[in-house]
Amino acid sequence: MTEYTLFCAPDTYAMSAHAILEHVGADYAPHWVELFQAAPDPAFLAASPHCRTPALLGPDGPIFETGAVALYVAEKHPDSGLSIPQGDPRRGVFLQWLHYLATTLQPDVIIQFHPEFYFADTGxxxxxxxxxxxxxxxxxxxxESALENGPYFFGDTSTVxxxxxxxQTIWDVIFPDQDITRYPNIxxxxxxxxxxxxxQRMVAQHAAERERLQQKA
Known part of the structure; x- marks a missing residue:
């Protein structure tokens, strides 16, 4: 039996947790789900009450929300270096960017894809x-300013x-004029x-699942 089950759908926010599970070498299995279903997968609903990805089922029970899942996995595998530990003077900035991406970037990214979540009128x-x-x-x-000394938030060290x-920045539609080159550091x-x-392993798995769904349709 695998240690973790990752509830995920292709090309969604689950990509970050999925890549982190691969990066830390976790013993996991993806559980592919379909979103926006009237009768969602019961196991998925039990792990994620709003049926959003990612959600993780592990030895400590279910966890949902992108940042929580990603940080949980990273801290379960401290040798990966993906988390800045308590006592490290960079810890505050690490938490700052973790929450900034969830509370400041992510809501507006969602609006670019799903404005119908907020208004029925097309205007x-x-x-x-x-x-x-x-x-x-x-x-x-x-x-862009934060990544000036990159490529990562902490220089040459990648973290959660x-x-x-x-x-998220893999989706060009979230950029003005759909052009990431306006932000070379990003x-x-x-x-x-x-x-x-x-x-790359994560991307391959998502591509395979996307192809499977296309063949099924």
Whole structure:
């Protein structure tokens, strides 16, 4: 029996936790789910009450929310170096970026994909996306500055926030004019994460599941 089960759907926020599980060499198995189902997978619902990915089932029980799952796995595998431990003077900044990505970046990323979550009227949806993109410009300017001495938030050392950021910036639609090259430090960081063997293994698994779903349709 594997130690962890990762509830995931292809090309979703689950990518960050999935890549981290690969990176730390965890004993895990992906449990692929379909989102927005009237009758969701019961095991998935038990692990994630809002049926959002990722969710993780492990020896300590279920955990949901991207940052929580990613940090939990990293701290269960301290030799990976993906977490900044308590007592390290960088710990505060590490937590800062972890929460910034969840509370400041992620909500506006979701709006770019799903404005219908907030408004039924298409005109209101368009106005929301425009306002959200204006906020994203400021967010990306902040992240671009933070990564100046990169490629990662902490120089040459990748940590949890790097995986969480890179698996969102892979979606060009979240950038003004869909152009990441306006932010060369963010582009460099994304390229560095996606060059890692663990991330490449994650991408291959998501591609295989996406192809399976296309064949099934």
């Amino acid at each position: 209101d949806q368009a106005r929301l996306k425009t306002a959200s993109m204006e906020r994203l410009e400021g967010v990306f300017a902040t992240l 926030p790097d995986f969480i950021l890179a698996t 582009a460099r960081q994304r390229d560095a994460i996606y060059a890692l063997p663990a991330t």
